[in-house]
Amino acid sequence: xxxxxxxxxxxxxxxxxxxxxxxxxxxxxxxxxxxxxxxxxxxxxxxxxxxxxxxxxxxxxxxxxxxxxxxxxxxxxxxxxxxxxxxxxxxxxxxxxxxxxxxxxxxxxxxxxxxxxxxxxxxxxxxxxxxxxxxxxxxxxxxxxxxxxxxxxxxxxxxxxxxxxxxxxxxxxxxxxxxxxxxxxxxxxxxxxxxxxxxxxx
Numbered sequence: 001x002x003x004x005x006x007x008x009x010x011x012x013x014x015x016x017x018x019x020x021x022x023x024x025x026x027x028x029x030x031x032x033x034x035x036x037x038x039x040x041x042x043x044x045x046x047x048x049x050x051x052x053x054x055x056x057x058x059x060x061x062x063x064x065x066x067x068x069x070x071x072x073x074x075x076x077x078x079x080x081x082x083x084x085x086x087x088x089x090x091x092x093x094x095x096x097x098x099x100x101x102x103x104x105x106x107x108x109x110x111x112x113x114x115x116x117x118x119x120x121x122x123x124x125x126x127x128x129x130x131x132x133x134x135x136x137x138x139x140x141x142x143x144x145x146x147x148x149x150x151x152x153x154x155x156x157x158x159x160x161x162x163x164x165x166x167x168x169x170x171x172x173x174x175x176x177x178x179x180x181x182x183x184x185x186x187x188x189x190x191x192x193x194x195x196x197x198x199x200x201x202x
Contacts (some may be wrong), residue, residue, distance in 0.1 A: 014123065029112070034166070036166065048162050049161075049162075050162065052160050052161075053159060053161070057076065058076070059076070060076040061076055066172050069187055071155040073158070074158040075157075078158055113140070113143055113190045114139065114141060114192075115137070116138055136195070136196045
């Protein structure tokens with residue numbers, strides 16, 4: 001009986017001590033989360049900034065594509081290449097297929113020299129009429145860049161090396177052996193051709 005009372009007293013004492021200890025422990029809000037800053041303001045939440053690759057074009061190592069036919073990432077510095085518009089695009093100086101090999105650059109693929117949009121006309125009543133309503137159009141532009149593709153950085157982007165709070169553990173995964181073997185080659189035109197054929201019932 002005395003042993004049970006003693007054990008009960010010890011348990012009660014330990015609960016009292018632990019509750020007092022727990023009450024005295026304070027966790028400051030700036031200790032919460034990954035940023036360790038005041039939760040009520042963004043003034044001290046300054047990001048590390050961007051640290052883009054500074055390698056000159058032609059000297060950098062290509063990034064593997066993230067998946068089959070993914071747009072390649074830009075591995076070199078583009079800060080001095082200027083703004084891109086449909087009349088001025090410094091990327092073309094190295095990446096057009098006729099010069100890409102000698103420049104050590106990735107050539108622009110055939111998909112960028114192909115239009116999959118039908119021509120449209122507007123009649124006198126402002127009705128838009130496409131040249132085909134029941135067929136998927138595919139036009140080879142014979143080496144002329146389709147203007148729907150002139151903005152390179154809409155799909156292709158440089159990479160920044162930052163001090164990440166959570167490390168990126170992503171690893172590329174390819175859907176077929178061909179994609180796994182050729183991590184720097186596009187098969188997108190092959191896929192689009194299949195889509196055109198299926199869409200046109202061929």
